[in-house]
Amino acid sequence: MRRRTKGPVAPLAQREGIDPVRVRLPEDSGEGWATVGEYLRARYGEAVGDARVREMVRDGRFVGVDGPVREDEPYSTGTYLWFHRDFPVEERVPFEIGIVHRDERIVVVDKPHFLATMPRGRHVTETALARLRRELGVPELQPAHRLDRLTAGLVLFVVRPGDRGAYQTLFRDRLVGKEYEAVAAYDPAVALPVTARSRIEKERGVIAAREVPGEPNSESRIELVERRGGLGRYRLRPATGRTHQLRVHMNSLGLPILHDPVYPVVREDGPEDFTRPLQLLARVLEFTDPFTGAPMRFESGLLLSGLG
Template identity: 60%
Template sequence: MRRRQRPPLPKRHGLDPARLRLPEEGSWGSLRDHLVERLPRVPVARIDEMLAAGAIVDMDGPLAPDAPYVPGGAVWFHRDLPAETRVPFDISVVHRDDDILVVDKPHFLATIPRGRHILETALVRLRRDLDLPDLIPAHRLDRATAGLVLFVVNPARRGAYQTLFHRREVRKEYEAVARYDPELVLPRTVRSRIVKEKNVLAAFEVAGEPNSLTEVSLFEHRDGLGRYLLRPHTGRTHQLRLHMHGLGVPLLGDDFYPEVTEKAIDDFTRPLQLLAARLAFTDPVSGVERSFRTVRRLQAWDDPVGWARN
C-alpha cells in the first residue's frame, strides 16, 4: 500500500495544510496560471500574495511567483479560514489513555471541520488544547447533538477503532426529550428507508427496503414531556430525529423536523434535546469490555422553566 506523503508544512491551528495534486496533462504556462483556474473562489490577488510570501510549497520548499507548472507534482498551502463565532461551551474529557480519547461534546459544536465550522470544532479544539496533533475521530456526532465522541490518539490504532463503528459493533444509547403521547405504544422498534440528498439539509423517509433501525422506549414522563431512550442499530443521517418525528413526537429544539427553520449561526439557545449518552464495545486492542457514560443532562427535562424561557 502506497503511503501518503508527509506534508512539508506543519499543522496550523491543528489542521493539516491543503494538498493539490497537479494534473499530468495541461497547458498552463506557470503554477500561478493553474492555481487561478483551479481555485476560482480564491481572489487572484490572494494567490499572488501567497506566492510572494512563500506560503505555497512543494517537497523542496516555497514556490516563487514565476514557478513553472510541473505535471504530476503536488503543492501544499494553508487555506484562509472563515470568521467564526466561538461556541461558548467546553468539551469534557471522559476518558484518555495512549490509544483513545472519549469526550463529552456540547451542543452546537461540530465534530470535524466542514463548511463554516473549522476552528470551532471538537477535533481542532482537542488537537490544540491537548497537544494531540494526530488525533482523529472514530465516528461523528451532528453539530446539534451533544454527548460522547470517541477519538483515536494513536495513529497505529486508527483502523481498529474506526472499524468498530463501520461494522456496527458499538452499542450506542441516546437520551431525548419530546412531547409525551399517552397513545404511543412503547417500547417499539422503528424501521424505515432514509434518503439524504446532496445539498438538501433535511433527510426524508421513502418507501422501500428499510436501511435504518431504532429501538425506542420511554424512561419517564411528566407535565406533557417524555424522556426517551433511543438505541440505534444503524447510523443514517438524522435517523433518530426522523424516527421520532415519524412517531409524532419530534424532538424539542429540532430545527429540521418537522420543517427546516432558519436559525442564526450564533444563536445558542434551545439546543436540540438529543444526547449521546452511552458507548459500549469490546476493545479491539485489549479485548476488554469498555463502557462510557455522559455526564451531561438535557435542559428541557432538568430545567423545563428555563427551557421555555429561552
C-alpha cells in the same frame, strides 16, 4: 491490488489544529499550464479570485518540499504542494469539551451541543477535533466516528493514526453499542416501546433527511423512560447510523425532539441560539477494545435541560 503510497511529509505545521491542504499537480490534460501559478489560479481562482491566489503565492503560502513556490515556477506533474486555506470567521461555541477517558490509544470526550466533530463547511477551527488538538497537544488526533453538530455527548477519538482503522471498523461493523437520550413531547396515543424501521435518504445540499418507500436501511429502538407533564424523556438505541436517523424516527412518531431546528419544520437560518440546544444526547458507548480485548463502556456526564 495496487497499494496506495504515502506522499512526502507536509513541510507546514498545523494551524489552529487544522492540517494544511495537500495538492499533487495532475497531468496536464490539455489546459497548457506552463507555471505553478497558472495551475493554482485555474484551480482556486474561481473560489477566492485570481488576485487572492497571486497574493498567497507572493506571501509564500504555497509550499513544496523545498520551500515556498514561485509564481513563475515551471509546472511539473506529480509535484506536491501544501497550503493553509483562509479560515472563516467563526463564533466561539460557549461550551467546553469534557474529557471522559484518555489513554495511550483513545480519547473519549463529551462534545457539547453546537460544536461540529470535525471541520466541514463553515465550521473549521470551532470543531471538536481542532479544539482537542490544540488543548491536548495531540496533533495526530482523529475521530473514529462523527456525531451530528447539534447533538451532544460521547465521541471517540484515536491518538495514533495507525490505530484509527481498527476503531473505525468497530463502528462500520456495528460492533459499538450506542444509547442516546432525548426529550420530546409526550403523547399517550403513541405505543412505546417501539422499533422504528424505514428507508432514509439524504440529498446533498438539502438540510432535512426524509423517509421514502423501499427496503428499510435504518432501525431505532425507542422507549419512554420518564414523563413530566407534556414532555417525556426517551431512551433511543440506533442499530444503524443514517444521517439524522433518530431525529427522523422521533418526528415520524409525532414526537419531534425538543428544539429541533429541522424536524418537523426547517427554521430559517440565523444566529445560533445557544439557550435552546437540541435535546438529544449520546449517552453511552460500549465495545470490546480491538487491541486489548477488554470490554469498554463510557457514559456521558452531560445532562439534558428540557425536563428541567
